Amino acid sequence: MTPSYYTHLTNMNAGIGGSHHAYRLSSAINKKLCLFERNNYVGGRTYDRDYDGNSPEAYANTSISSQGAQRFYLDQAVIKQLADELNIFYYSYDYRRGLNKARRIFYISINQMCSRSYINLTCTDDSNGLNSVDQLWNKLMEEYHRNTSSLYNFADFNAFCRFVHGDEATEFLRDSRLRSIFIDVQIPRPTKVFTQIWSGAWHFQKANSIVSNKQIISWALYPLQRFTKHQFTLVGEAFHLDRAGWTEAAIKSSLISLTSQFDLKFKCYENDVSSGGRFCSLDFV
Structure with a gap:
């Protein structure tokens, strides 16, 4: 015979919204709660993706392609309070220098980026102790200083780099060195813009929708x-569109x-930037 299991409450996902919902319920009411999740870890998109596009085991420390849900601003009071309550360590970083992006993948170091996104390059130090970035950069500067006027034979600096190093090395230099040098460059307004709407990841209404964000929040309570x-x-990021996103929206939902x-009674969160100053869950009921 197959044993039967009886529970009072069931959560059908263990993403950040479902996990938070189960955590609060389990500590507030004396009921049996069962949590279902199709993956072998909890937290949903708060975990990074590995190089092959798979999500690693929970608590792995080999993050490569960072998922947005694990990042937050310190003035997002709801997330900060929860992190402090659970004794979760967090730190601030310079987003312009802390991550390296190459070929649509984020890396935590230049060496990691070179060896995995640019497999045809030699990503080792030379006899003078120069790393692969400095080696390529020095060679480029030597060629430039040998005859500075030769640069005018090329359409732009990018074309000059490709002439000296080839396509792959040029892309590697662009991703590892040039972006860190020109972080304050002001890019002019474009004359024409092409956009791509990813329908599977877009939560907001289409133009001229007859349903408001707050109506969606109310509907999710009794769908x-x-x-x-x-x-x-219903609980999740998609059901709280009031100027919030990622982890914050899921927790507020x-x-x-x-x-x-x-x-359940919760305090109001003051100085909550996405709520315009104050977030109270009771205001949405």
Whole structure:
């Protein structure tokens, strides 16, 4: 015979919204709670992707392609309070220099980027102790200083780099050195813009929608009318579009659901930047 399991409450995902919802419920009410998740880890997109595009085991420390949900601003009061409550370590970093991006993948070091995105390059130090970036840069400058007027034979500096080093080495220099040098360059307004809308990751309404963001928040509390309070509710980033995103939106959605469905009381968060100064879950119920 197959054993049967009875639970009072069921959470159907263990992303940041579902995990937060289960965490608050389990500590507030004396009920059995079952958490379902298709992956073998909790946290959803708060984990990084490895080089092959797979999500590593929970608590792995080999992050490469960073997912946005694990980052937040210190003036996002809801996230900061939760991190402090759970004793989660966080730190500030210079986003312009802290990550290296090459061929649509983020890396935490230049050497890692060179060896994995530019596999045809020699990513080792030479006899003078110069790393691969400095070696390429020195060779480029030597060629330039040998005859500075030769630069005018090329359409731009990019074409000159490709003439000296080839395509792959030029892209590596661009991603590792040039972007860190010209971080303060002011790019003029474009004369024409091409856009790509990723429909699978776009939560906001289309133009001329007759439904407001706050109506979506209210609908998510009781999405199916045949269910009553405590029975069914939706929690997640897509259901809190009030100037919030990623982890913050998922947690706020969870707080609103817990306030509405289970009458839990939460403090109001002052100085919450995305709420325009103050966030109270009770205001959305």
